[in-house]
Amino acid sequence: MFLRLMQFCLLLTLCTVQLVHSSEQTLWLKLEQLDDLRATHGAQFTEQLPLLESELAIATRDEQNYFRLLEAYRHGLTGDLTEAYLTVKPLISPTTEENLRLRATAMATNVLVLSQQYLEAFHYLNELTTQLNDTHAPKTIEQASAVIALTLIQLSKFDDATFYIDTLQQQAESGKALCHASYLNVEVLAGKKLWRELEEKAWQAAEYCADFGENLYSLLILNKFHEMLIETERYEESVSFYQEQYENYQSTRYSALIAFTKALAANAYISLGEFSTAHELIQKAEALINIDETNQASQLIYQVKYLLAEAENNYQLALAAYKEFSRRQSDFRDDASAREQAFHLARAQVTAKNRQIELLNKDNLLLHLQQEVLSKEAQNARLLIGLFLVLFLAAGVLAYRGLTGRHRFKHLAEFDALTGISNRYHFNQLAEQSLSTCKQKNITMGVVMFDLDHFKQINDQFGHAVGDWVLQQVVNSCRNFMRLDDVFGRLGGEEFAILLPGCHADKALMLAEICRDAIEDIDTSASGHEFLLTASFGVTSSDSSGYDLKQLLADADAAMYHAKKQGRNQVHFFSGREAVNPSA
Numbered sequence: 209m210f211l212r213l214m215q216f217c218l219l220l221t222l223c224t225v226q227l228v229h230s231s232e233q234t235l236w237l238k239l240e241q242l243d244d245l246r247a248t249h250g251a252q253f254t255e256q257l258p259l260l261e262s263e264l265a266i267a268t269r270d271e272q273n274y275f276r277l278l279e280a281y282r283h284g285l286t287g288d289l290t291e292a293y294l295t296v297k298p299l300i301s302p303t304t305e306e307n308l309r310l311r312a313t314a315m316a317t318n319v320l321v322l323s324q325q326y327l328e329a330f331h332y333l334n335e336l337t338t339q340l341n342d343t344h345a346p347k348t349i350e351q352a353s354a355v356i357a358l359t360l361i362q363l364s365k366f367d368d369a370t371f372y373i374d375t376l377q378q379q380a381e382s383g384k385a386l387c388h389a390s391y392l393n394v395e396v397l398a399g400k401k402l403w404r405e406l407e408e409k410a411w412q413a414a415e416y417c418a419d420f421g422e423n424l425y426s427l428l429i430l431n432k433f434h435e436m437l438i439e440t441e442r443y444e445e446s447v448s449f450y451q452e453q454y455e456n457y458q459s460t461r462y463s464a465l466i467a468f469t470k471a472l473a474a475n476a477y478i479s480l481g482e483f484s485t486a487h488e489l490i491q492k493a494e495a496l497i498n499i500d501e502t503n504q505a506s507q508l509i510y511q512v513k514y515l516l517a518e519a520e521n522n523y524q525l526a527l528a529a530y531k532e533f534s535r536r537q538s539d540f541r542d543d544a545s546a547r548e549q550a551f552h553l554a555r556a557q558v559t560a561k562n563r564q565i566e567l568l569n570k571d572n573l574l575l576h577l578q579q580e581v582l583s584k585e586a587q588n589a590r591l592l593i594g595l596f597l598v599l600f601l602a603a604g605v606l607a608y609r610g611l612t613g614r615h616r617f618k619h620l621a622e623f624d625a626l627t628g629i630s631n632r633y634h635f636n637q638l639a640e641q642s643l644s645t646c647k648q649k650n651i652t653m654g655v656v657m658f659d660l661d662h663f664k665q666i667n668d669q670f671g672h673a674v675g676d677w678v679l680q681q682v683v684n685s686c687r688n689f690m691r692l693d694d695v696f697g698r699l700g701g702e703e704f705a706i707l708l709p710g711c712h713a714d715k716a717l718m719l720a721e722i723c724r725d726a727i728e729d730i731d732t733s734a735s736g737h738e739f740l741l742t743a744s745f746g747v748t749s750s751d752s753s754g755y756d757l758k759q760l761l762a763d764a765d766a767a768m769y770h771a772k773k774q775g776r777n778q779v780h781f782f783s784g785r786e787a788v789n790p791s792a
């Protein structure tokens with residue numbers, strides 16, 4: 209245990225700074241100075257930290273957390289691991305500044321391993337290994353790497369530990385950090401029983417640490433060298449080593465370390481047959497520690513006592529010592545086994561948790577994809593509805609345009625584009641219907657037909673546009689005098705016909721005369737030209753021509769022809785072979 213407690217010092221890194229507080233310094237700066245002081249001036253650190261508590265009331269959240277972290281170190285240094293853990297635990301929270309949180313996690317890992325609460329410790333170890341990266345502050349990387357490496361060494365995971373030792377070496381900003389890395393490296397070599405390599409590196413590492421004032425680490429390294437001498441049965445060298453380093457070990461005042469070294473030396477003396485010296489050393493070692501406790505020093509002392517008693521043939525004493533040694537060895541094995549089990553359990557729990565997270569992530573992904581599919585479906589449905597609407601509207605527009613087109617087409621087919629009255633085809637249709645009705649009801653049908661006089665001359669003289677204008681004016685003038693059921697049509701060119709249901713010859717003649725007069729009265733000056741406009745009219749009725757349209761028109765045409773022949777601008781009624789001119 210004593211060595212492990214010393215290993216706690218691994219947390220206490222970095223430079224030696226004499227603390228000189230000034231009232232102008234921020235609390236953070238003061239805390240940083242104390243932080244640096246921990247490793248080298250533990251007593252000073254322990255005394256001075258509580259003095260800063262009064263400043264916490266106006267401190268920032270980070271300063272308060274930094275203070276708590278140092279408080280935890282203080283408890284650790286005084287051996288109160290429970291209080292150290294209770295103080296550091298609240299800092300392992302997502303709201304804590306990242307470097308402080310990682311340092312707190314490293315601290316918790318170390319304290320829990322020392323308290324043999326391995327399962328929790330390895331959970332923190334896992335957090336440390338997954339969260340530590342190059343972006344953290346050098347102090348955080350150094351401390352976390354050291355704790356991870358040390359914990360892995362205790363689990364005999366030497367290759368994994370080497371990775372973090374390398375990280376520590378690469379990131380080390382100070383000679384002290386490099387010294388710690390060297391120490392851990394020697395621990396790995398000892399754990400792997402690479403004695404030759406250890407022998408090559410140990411002295412250099414020890415001297416390196418001594419140069420940076422890290423005497424404790426220097427001696428811990430040499431302790432491994434000493435163990436190597438015993439393991440490789442180099443007893444004389446062990447004795448020489450002990451004699452050379454005796455003063456150094458004494459100066460540390462770490463009684464457990466001194467006791468351990470004395471016990472190693474005693475072992476060497478036994479092998480060299482120098483039993484009395486071995487006795488003396490064992491007694492001194494025993495006096496330095498609480499022999500009843502289970503720790504590495506007491507285990508070694510009982511082992512050496514057993515070897516000594518056996519060498520002296522004192523089997524009763526040898527048996528008693530062996531029992532004590534064996535009990536401690538068994539305790540250590542149990543502890544190692546508990547550590548190993550907890551490590552695997554923690555790893556399994558973390559793996560299970562990660563799997564659970566992975567499954568949840570997969571579920572989330574699935575849900576996300578389902579949501580995407582649903583939203584795509586909704587989008588497609590909206591698009592389809594939109595498409596249907598567009599198609600529906602297009603169909604509506606097409607139907608409407610079809611209807612209006614047909615209507616327009618029908619209109620174009622039935623009405624004269626220039627004058628707006630029925631064309632010959634439509635006139636014939638309407639006339640047939642009207643004649644049929646009149647015939648059925650025995651109603652007289654009057655028929656008027658007229659043709660503009662010398663229209664060709666107007667066209668020729670004033671242009672086709674003036675001719676068109678004339679045609680429109682003529683239709684408009686005559687239409688004014690028609691009833692709703694009269695049928696007015698343009699039969700072609702400048703020839704027009706009017707059917708007058710219920711009109712006998714006199715009424716038809718009168719309407720023809722009115723129209724002739726109206727045409728003659730048209731003021732042509734609006735066309736830009738002044739000229740005389742007249743038309744010749746032929747009139748008949750069903751009373752004399754019957755109800756056959758062709759006959760009626762033919763008779764009206766004959767009367768009109770007669771009007772032309774008689775000098776134009778006059779109305780003639782058809783009366784058999786000879787047409788009558790009422791205006792003559």
Ligand SMILES: Nc1nc2c(ncn2[C@@H]2O[C@H](COP(=O)(O)OP(=O)(O)OP(=O)(O)O)[C@@H](O)[C@H]2O)c(=O)[nH]1
Pocket residue numbers: 626659660661662663664665667671672673674675676679700701702772
């Ligand atoms: N501006 C115009 N001229 C047309 C239209 N339809 C036919 N005409 C013209 O009407 C003229 C008819 O001439 P004619 O058949 O010789 O008859 P007219 O000159 O009126 O002579 P009479 O009927 O004997 O008085 C031709 O010159 C045609 O080109 C039309 O829609 N617009």
